[in-house]
Amino acid sequence: MKDIEHVILQLNTESDTRDLGLRIAEAAEPGDIIALIGDLGTGKTALTKYIAEGLGVTEEVISPTFTIVREYRSGRLPLFHFDVYRLASGDEFMDIGAEDYLEDSGVSVIEWADIVADVLPEDALVISLEYGDDGESRVATIL
DSSP states (O other), X not given: OTTOOSEEEXXXXXXXXXXXXXXXXXXXXXXXXXXXXXXXXXXXXXXXXXXXXXXXXXXXXXXXXXXXXXXXXXXXXXXXXEEOTTOOOHHHHHHTXXXXXXXXXXXXXXXXXXXXXXXXXXXXXXXXXXXXXXSSSEEEEEO
């Protein structure tokens, strides 16, 4: 993710979110980890769908809330989409075999990553998504 810098982006439209996801996908390299943080409804799954689109994933991308992880292997890189909302800790994340995914040559996108932040590598790309002041738009802070 060398092409992505610390930046704050105003996402006024779905198209803005799509543009961000496509840019992230374009810069993605094997082994990248994208940690998404944000309240319910701030666009974590939508951003993941656009990252998948940018990687060329052909399957429908749906939230893995109840399965914890979904694998998509049809793109230029495998995509491992995690939703760790139902987990209690980073240790529990590792206990389900997350390390195998994180060390794979794919791209891992982790929703609710603040729950497991203590076990993520320092070089993970962290994106915080929040509601904009108008309550409709979103603000993405890329760390």
